[in-house]
Amino acid sequence: MNLNLDFAAILERWPVFLDGALLTLELAFIATVLGALIGALGAIGRRSSHPLIARICGIYVESIRNTPLLVQIFLVYFGLASLGMKFSAFTVAAAALTINVGAYTTEIMRAGFDSIPRGQIEAAEGLALSRPQIYWHVVLWPAIEKVYPALTSQFVLLMLASSVTSQISAEELTAVANYVQSDTYRAFETYILVAIAYVFLSLIMRAGFWLLGLVLFPRRRRLGTPL
């Protein structure tokens, strides 16, 4: 066996890799923010006493969780196209990833909401807080705190899964790699580098979530309890 690795040709293309990595982070950021929003609303919807709302949210979650991401991306891509709407590959990728991660986040948030003891809510009701006030002050933040590690993993996973959007030529990290390797005929080296780049992106995201956690959960910071 003769392993002959040559990174030089690839490394000199670092600007395109950097662009790809930034685009991947951008995709992950958009989908994380919007997905978290959808997740919170979806979880409230799933727990709604209104059967239709609960049902719709349930169907959304189950249909996303039981279909492949790539198929979802194609559905958004060709769906929008067949409606005569033209969007950039980036927009389509961001939309598909948001819809996807929103469903998983809904389930995680629902578990968080369900973990809030009934007595907490009764205490808030006894203090005359309104439903929205109770959700915001007594349910949402402690719930997010409880499921924060699961949310972090989900969003990192989403960032990694965004490599699939290379299929619709969103110019993110994997798409860049595909292009570079076909240009340089150095496929193995390219993907080694890209794998390392993804590890860094994961670390960046985890560090970001850790910092965000310090801001969002002052009690953890003050008491030094780990998340």
Add this chain to the structure above:
Amino acid sequence: MRKISNPPTNSPVVSLKDVHKSFDKLKVLDGVDFEVDRGEVLAIIGRSGSGKSTALRCIDRFETIDSGEIVVCGHRVNDPKLNLRALRQDVGIVFQSYNLFPHLTIEENIILAPCSVKRVGKAQAKEQAQQVLAQVGLEDKLHQYPEQLSGGQQQRAAIARSLAMQPKVMLFDEVTSALDPELTGEVLKVIEALAANGMTMVMVTHEMGFARGIADRVVFMHRGRVHEIGSAAILTSPATPELAQFVGTGL
């Protein structure tokens, strides 16, 4: 748009008339009647399962009743058009499990409802938080989190949180049952001080000695009914064999 309901001073703050309540087939309240006047302390005692908590929870509409009538501070509690949040501004309730919000400091726990429900300014609410905490002897715990407090301290903080809403009547459901005797004492002292200040209170309690010392009237519940009602003297000279047996074993 909240209707301010100031019942004439002579009408009771809380009144239950022939209240019936079942959970599925289980009849829990079987025609409960009692009234609580302004400034009065009513203790509810009785065996486990006799319906004490349920009766108390009906007053703050945590349970809905099947028939009868409950009027609290002028609110007709069983009226479907009841302004629930207005009722709950007039009624403070404290549970056995203190239910402080774990992610908020004691101060944040206390100012949450005044700020978001009554729209009191932050500065004013904080000032008031200091007052109510002083009332329960916890002025130094303002910036602690609930988990940093002992059970008795948490319960006192929960009482302070209720007081910050300036309720017209306080409901206590076995607020010392989760505490060991030493901590029980400090919570009971707080309640005693409230009583001395003229707060109207309904308290479900297992502390017979305390009930005897503080209650203007005692309700003995048995099988979902008010089996005996009277001054604290009924605890020492019960009229019914059931109460006699209860205080006999309860002491």
